[in-house]
Every structure is written in structure tokens, then in C-alpha cells.
Amino acid sequence: MRILKTSLLILVLILLMLPLVQQWKHPFAEPAIGGVVVDAPKPEFSSENILNGSFQTSTTEYLKDVVGFRSLFVGINNDMQYRLFHHIPSEGVVKGRDGFLFETGYVDSYMGKDFLGSSAIRKKLDKVLFLQDTLKSMGIDLILVFAPNKARCYSDHLPGYPEIHPGRSNYDEYIKQSKQLGIPFIDINGWFMEAKDTSRYPLITRLGTHWDSYGMVLAMDSIASYLEKSQGIDLPEILIDTLIMRDSTHPLEYDLARLLNLLLPLSQSPAPVPVYHFSTTGKTKPRVLAIADSYYSFVYTGPLASGLFSEPHYWYYFKGLFSPGKDKLPTEKVDLMDEIRNQDVIIIMATESNLFNFGWGFIEKAFSSFKGIAYQNALNEKRVREFEQLIRANPKWLEQVKLKAEQRNVSLDSMIRLDALYMTEREQIINQ
Secondary structure (H helix, E strand, O other): OHHHHHHHHHHHHHHHHHHHHHHHHOOOOOOOOOOOOOOOOOOOOOHHHHHHOHHHHHHHHHHHHHOOOHHHHHHHHHHHHHHHHOOOOOOOEEEOHHHOEEEHHHHHHHHOOOOOOHHHHHHHHHHHHHHHHHHHOOOOEEEEEEOOOHHHHOHHHOOOOOOOOOOOOHHHHHHHHHHHHOOOEEEHHHHHHHHOOOOOOOOOOOOOOOOOHHHHHHHHHHHHHHHHHHHOOOOOEEEEEEEEEEOOOOHHHHHHHHOOOOOOOOOOOOEEEEEEEEEOOOOOOOEEEEEEOHHHHHHHHOHHHHHHOEEEEEEEOOOEEEOOOOOOEEHHHOOHHHHHHOOOEEEEEEOHHHHHHOOOOHHHHHHHHHHOOOOOOOOOHHHHHHHHHHHHHOHHHHHHHHHHHHHHOOOHHHHHHHHHHHHHHHHHHHHO
């Protein structure tokens, strides 16, 4: 009996020590935690921090983030929340009908919660119209592309359907005004909505947020066809040889479910993956620059961009420029006018949740450059502080910010700062 108790005690001690050993030496590989993860900083030791209690608090938060087998513990906790209590363990994800997952930002944009107003969108499109006319005289096409919004395409699977009542949205206003102004655009979002009921396969998976491989190939084929007409050339043709059904946990079809950080993956039907090649004989590849959000990531990193375009460039959120055979170049180190002049086509692509800041500054900076006027993009720090004071002085607003701070596990001061930055940026965009 004593031997059994001793053995059990040793086993318990070993189990208790394992996380420390893993934290120290990392003998076991751990899966990365999905989503944006901001680890707590290492606590700063000082008598002042000990006396005011901040060292103890920050040490607790730091150890939570660096403990061994953290991803395993997170997975067990999240699995229990999701499967047993039907609670979404990830900020920014909404569960709809029939197990559909949606990003809250996509839903909010569909509902019109981030609507800029018609005048702000008109100011943006007036700049686009000027750029299109200017670039056309240089033999360069500037084309707007509206990528799909899953919340809009599959609104019948949103929680609360059919009682939900979306308001006026940036997407609706961009489409309406682009037509009025005669601005060329490609509406993949609208096409997906029309095709979803007739397509043999889904274009966006139940557990993904971007287009799946099948939807992506069809969308790029449509964009290539459009460019053939606008450029008056014959682009390489995408020839689909066959479709294979792929494990549904691939990043392109499972990217939203990955944010839940579950221990065991969720199940969904296998996703269709086109196996294709390019017909290139007698074809012309245009030089294309895409200023785009994450929808273009798999286009660029896969064979599509290089198969259709000559030396394709990808300006990710207008923050970093990717080009073949080179490291990502920060925007501030790129000569904007040289980059523009070296293209045949410039595409500005965004999904609906990113139309709030469509172009991410590219449109304004290019407009200013061609007009020969100074470009101002720095946030007004004084205005940020004013919004911080407004938040603190408004009990209702402050309570909402407190709730967000708890949900995101950040300090109240940090959340007030984030909200103030958001409001300043929104005001600046509207006034541009």
C-alpha cells in the first residue's frame, strides 16, 4: 500500500513539474494558438511595483502566457465551453444557424454599423475617378474589386434570421455611387450571392471566412476575363483538370474555426479543390499590382497570381509590399510613383468589413502625389486625447468600453485608448 501511495505521489509531482519543464526546455512540440495573440510583457521588478501590487498582477498574467502546454490547456478549456455549454470561446466569432461561423466585423458591416455616410464615400470615389482617368492616360487600368462578405452571402444562416434588419451599408453605397459615376469595378460579392444557390459546391465553407479554393479560382478567372476586355489582351486561361475533395481543416477552408483554438477539430464536408493548369501559348501576362486585404493572400502565395500576371506585386493593406524574389518592403520605403508607373493594372480589393477604410491610404496618397499636394496621414494625437476624455466622462460609453476590456482581457486604459484611436481614424476618414 505504501509503495502504491509513493508511486502515486511521484506521478503527481511529475505531472505538476511537466509544465515547468516544457516552459523551460520545450521538449514537446506545441501547436500555435490561432488568431492574434498578445502575450503579457515580462514583469519589471521594483520595490514600487511590489508595494502597489502591479508586480504580482503582471507576474500572474505573464506566467499564464508562458506556462508549458498552454495551447493544450487552452484547447481543453475552449472545447468544454464550445461543445458542452455552446459558448464561443473567441472574441470576434459568432455562431449562426446550422453550425455556420461568422466574424463579428463582417456581420457588423452587413448590418451597416460602420456606415461612413454617402458624402464620405463620394469624396473617396471622386479621388478614385480622378486616379482612373489619370492612370488611363498612362495606359494603366485602376479597378475596384469588392471581395465576398460571408455574412452577406449567407445571411440566411446568421443568428436571429429572418428577424434581422440590416441598415444602409458601405458596400451598398459603394456599388450605388460607383455605378452613378461610371467607375469600373468587379463585384465578386454580388456574384457570390447570385451563385451560391446554383453552384454545385460551396464558394465559402461553413467554418471558413474567406473564399475557399473553388471560389477563389472561379473569382480569379472572372477577374482575368475582365482584364482581358479592359486591357485588350488575351490572358493565360485557367483550365481545370479535375476537382479533388480535401480535408476540411485546411487553413483556407477552416480559418475561422481555427480561431476557436479547440482541442479537437470541428467536422464539415470536404471542400472541393480545383486541380488546374494555365494555357499560356500566345497569351499575354499584364503587370498587376494588388492593394488588398487578406482575401488576396492565397491568390498571391499560390500559383494563381504568377500564372496570370507578370511579376505580380501585392501591397498588403498598403502596409508592406510583396514582390517576386524579394523581402517584404515597408510602405515608407517604397517609391509610390515608380511602383504605379511600372504597372499595367492596379487592383484595389477589399471585403465589406474593410470598406470602412477602402484602400488603406493608397487612394489618398496617390491622389495627393498626382495633384502635387502634401499628403497628411498622421493621426491627430490631440484629438485622440479628446476622445479619451469624452469616453471617461460618458458613463454609458465608459461601461461599454469596460465590457470590451473584460472580453478582450486588456486593461481599461488600453481599451479606452483603442476606442479613441478608432474614433479619431473614423472622423479623419470622413473629413478627407
